Amino acid sequence: MDERKMIYIHPAPVRVWHWINAVGIVLLVITGLQIRFAEMMNLFSLEEAINLHNYIGFVVIGAYGLWASYYFGTGKIKLYFPNPKTFICDCKTQIQYYGMGIFKGDPNPHEMTPDNKFNALQKKAYLTIMFILLPIQMITGLFLWRIKKFEDYIDLLGGIKIVDTIHVILFFFFFVFVFVHIYLSTLGHTPLAHMKAMFTGYEEHH
Numbered sequence: 001m002d003e004r005k006m007i008y009i010h011p012a013p014v015r016v017w018h019w020i021n022a023v024g025i026v027l028l029v030i031t032g033l034q035i036r037f038a039e040m041m042n043l044f045s046l047e048e049a050i051n052l053h054n055y056i057g058f059v060v061i062g063a064y065g066l067w068a069s070y071y072f073g074t075g076k077i078k079l080y081f082p083n084p085k086t087f088i089c090d091c092k093t094q095i096q097y098y099g100m101g102i103f104k105g106d107p108n109p110h111e112m113t114p115d116n117k118f119n120a121l122q123k124k125a126y127l128t129i130m131f132i133l134l135p136i137q138m139i140t141g142l143f144l145w146r147i148k149k150f151e152d153y154i155d156l157l158g159g160i161k162i163v164d165t166i167h168v169i170l171f172f173f174f175f176v177f178v179f180v181h182i183y184l185s186t187l188g189h190t191p192l193a194h195m196k197a198m199f200t201g202y203e204e205h206h
């Protein structure tokens, strides 16, 4: 018998944060490309692109505050931490599934529950992004927004060229990440299942 039940996996603050963040990052990538390759693109004037980039940057920083308040405030941040004892083995199993099992119709080795919603690879990726890469991108963005004001910190990091290079490298990372992340999010029991869950909060459990 086909046993299905709906499990509440993404609480409202996570969904609100996620979609503000997703739209924000996509817009930051587009306006960032316009700023970086001003002579090759013509979507906005340079001034418009810079202004939009700055405003959206602050929206993404504000949304990050919502994510952090929710996850740290409720103690649910532990969802992001892998179990050190089983982590390597869990990663191998998940890689085997994505590389082979999925094409043979094997079931996903990770069972999603509200207390353990991410598989080992998601934990590794999301932890790196939310704890390291996004904060670095926000801080370097702030420094580039008001260079004079943050002069001392910029010097501490080795100068404006270093800060700019870090910001641009991470910008390319997020550009690629969005495509990989969207592809992986289509690997649920139907291509739109995870996407739907990120809107409704409920994931169908088989």
Ligand code: HEM
Pocket: 010, 014, 018, 021, 022, 023, 025, 026, 122, 126, 129, 130, 134, 174, 178, 181, 182, 184, 185, 194, 195, 196, 198
């Ligand atoms: C248009 C772009 C995006 C789409 C369509 C999308 C879609 C999704 C979907 C369907 C999920 C739930 C399934 C899963 O965990 O894989 C998810 C979760 C997640 N996404 Fe995205 N995403 C996008 C952009 C981003 C960006 C730009 C970031 C970070 C910079 C991001 C970070 C995350 C994180 C951390 C989670 C787990 C959230 C949680 O449950 O705590 N996403 N995304």
